[in-house]
Amino acid sequence: MNVVPDTSAVVDGRVSERVEDGTYEAVTVVVPEAVVGELESQANDGLESGWDGLEELKRLAAFHDDGTIDLRYVGERPSGDARSHAAEGDVDALIRDVADTQDATLLSSDVVQAEVARAKGIDVEFVEPVARGVVDELPIAEYFTDETMSLHLKTGTKPRAKRGSLGEMHYVVIEETETSEERMTELANAIVDLARQSADGFIELSDDGMDIVQYRNYRIAVARPPFADGVEITAVRPIAKTTLDDYEFADDLRERFLEQQRGVLISGSPGAGKSTFAQAVAEFLNESDYAVKTMEKPRDLQVGPEITQYGALGGAMENTADSLLLVRPDYTIYDEVRKTRDFEVFADMRMAGVGMVGVVHASRAIDALQRLVGRVELGMIPQIVDTVVYIDAGEVHTVYDVTTEVKVPAGLTAEDLARPVIQVSSFETGRPEFEIYTFNRQVVTVPLGDEDGEQTESGVGRIAKQEIEREIRSVAHGHVDVALRGDDEAVVYVEEGDIGTVIGKGGGRINDIENRLGIEIDVRTHGENPSEGRASSRSTGGPRGDGRTAQVGDDRGSVVQPEITSRHVVLDVDGGVGETVEVRANGEYLFTATVGRGGEVQVSRGSAIAEELEDAIDRTQTITVVPAR
Missing domain, CATH: 3.40.50.300 (P-loop containing nucleotide triphosphate hydrolases)
Incomplete structure (x- = not known):
């Protein structure tokens, strides 16, 4: 008598069970290579079914060695495509082909496999599948108290949980004994099996090394090697239901x-x-x-x-x-x-x-x-x-x-500077608190005032000061200082030799800058600056003709390595798409920008900003990016 067990029968140990009780006496057990390949794939994925099946094959080999049965391996080993489509029946088809060509009885615990084989005229012995890992309740439910929001278990660590009320959560140790690998594997398998078997649960996601389970009001993430460095279970449960x-x-x-x-x-x-x-x-x-x-x-x-x-x-x-x-x-x-x-x-x-x-x-x-x-x-x-x-x-x-x-954005006065402005207002008071708009080709988010509604330099004034400074530094060679004199006036202090360059022929250059920014600008020398002698709030970011050096701000930000292409200077910000950031050289402000979709800030070469940035790069200054405040 020839018997061909499919994967389900091997995993459940049905062949050795029948050999031991005498049902299969002096039979020839023909194991398809497709079964071996599927078990090996399951074991490599860390599935308990794969290891159970391999243990059954070892028992059959022992029976063959002592002469109780004859054991043979035949057929084609499934390809990677066949294994990946096992749920669609590709591997089962290979197993049925072996049973057909060997004129053998197919032993199966898979009802679909059995019915297809019968339809094709193959002799079938169907046995009920073994109920594997059946549990009635969630095995980790005992860890949850009324104030427990989440549970955190990992091999070789002490169980922890987040407990408390909303806003007052504490990450605490709930057991002093470290959880063993055997215990973690047992819990992980029981959770996944329960989700499959219970009408109260389902598996949201299942991939190599990660299962996401929803069981009642618990969301449970089960991670295993090689995706994680150990078996880990993270379970989250809402602790409040509100109206x-x-x-x-x-x-x-x-x-x-x-x-x-x-x-x-x-x-x-x-x-x-x-x-x-x-x-x-x-x-x-x-x-x-x-x-x-x-x-x-x-x-x-x-x-x-x-x-x-x-x-x-x-x-x-x-x-x-x-x-x-x-x-x-x-x-x-x-x-x-x-x-x-x-x-x-x-x-x-x-x-x-x-x-x-x-x-x-x-x-x-x-x-x-x-x-x-x-x-x-x-x-x-x-x-x-x-x-x-x-x-x-x-x-x-x-x-x-x-x-x-x-x-016209708040803080500016020139009527020709009107533009679409997004106003963000307090729902409670109706008072605008932020404005978002395009300012000098950059998207800026401007806070409009402090808690008393008064204008602050951290809002419109700070943005205006930065833009004035950037425009003047694009043409000046020496140190630049800017002082605001109200919403629409500013004084710019430059080196004496830069006065003519900044003003331009017939005042044309400074007029262009004033028109772009909507602010009247008075250009003076540093000698006329009443604050001269104190450390200035801005500098050129490196050694200049006046011998000054850059002041490094307290917030150094993230250091970036600019890439200069034929058309752009590119700063890889590494995330933060859509965020407004400040670019600095040696801690000194250069310009404000919005991070693009690729996580990059791109500056067109030939522009004043790019020339300033390339100058800082040439001076080997440290380029940093910090969130705009």
Whole structure:
């Protein structure tokens, strides 16, 4: 009698079981090479099934050595493509071919494999699969208390957890005994098996070395080597469920959401309570007769059954967005908006007329809005996002209104400097707090004042001072100082030999600069500077004709290595797309720029900025990039 076991029968140990109980006496066990290849692939992926199957093959080899059975390996070894398409039946087909050509009985615990084999006229013995790793409850649930937000387990370390209330979380050791590799493997396998078997769970993502499991209200990440340096389990569970009434500005926010479909960004740092607020908004909208859907990866918002939660269709949120436009929701909750493509999908759905509520990581309310800069057209931002809600320690800390207006930016006076300006205003007071606009070819975000509403140099004055200094230093050879004299006047102090160069023939050059910036500029020598003798706030960044050296600021920023191409000077900022940054040489300000989509700042060669930057490079000065303040 010839028997061909498939992978499921070998993994479950069904062949050796029948040899031991005498059912298979003096049989020939023909193992397809396809089974060996699949088991080897599973073992290499760290799957317990692969190792169990290899142990069964070793038992069969022992039976062959003592003469109990005859053991042979035949057939073709599956290719990489066949193994990658095992779920589509490629490996099973190879196994059936062996059973057919060997005129053998196929032993299987796979009901689909058995039925296909019978349909093809192959003799089949079907045995019930072994229930592997069956557990009734989540094995790590015992670690969670009412105040536990997340659990952190890793091989060879003490179990830790984040416990406390929102905004008052502490990362604490919860057991003094380090977790062994055997225990971690046992827990990891039990969690994944439970998600597969239980109607309360599912596997959100499964890849080499990483499984993302959603079980009830737990989101669990299981990492294994080689992706991680040890088996690691991170489980997160929401510790609070709120309604919109639990937050400040609840009445005003309700009215705002009900007026019309909105574009809202909910921002805050990790663990601040952004998703908790988002689900409160979702529940309120649903109860207010709006059709609400969510876009999540992974799906972990705790919302009612009326709100359908969508993942990434085909691994891409743009596919999910295309489907949702056919479903026609009134509002969509997008958790989380992080990468450039996420912002583009958010903007596309918003422009299609869908109310959008996005969850964004940001350390300040204005930072959430700045993450759109460079990712969408500047003038489209108020149409995409009209409200920013900043959450801190589980509370609504700040709410901004976002509008656009064609006006002269605050701090400038020349009427011909009018341009589209994005105004970011306090939802509570209605007072503008920031303006975003293009200033001298750069996108700038300008704070309009301090808490008392008074103009500060950190806002418009600082930007204006920087731009004046940059313009003058592009033509002056020596040291430059700038002092503002109100909103539309400034005094520039230069070396005596630079006076003529800065003013230009007939005052033409200084007039051009004044017209571009909308500020009247008085050019004087350093000898006329009343603050001469004190360390100046700006310098040229290196040795000049006057013998001065650069002052290195306290904030040195990230050092970058500029690359000079035929057309550009390129600074690789390494991330921060859309952020506004200052470029400095030896700690001294050169210019302000917005990081482009490639994580780079590009300056066109031949421009005044590029010449200044190349001059600093030639002097081997240290070029640094710091976030604009």
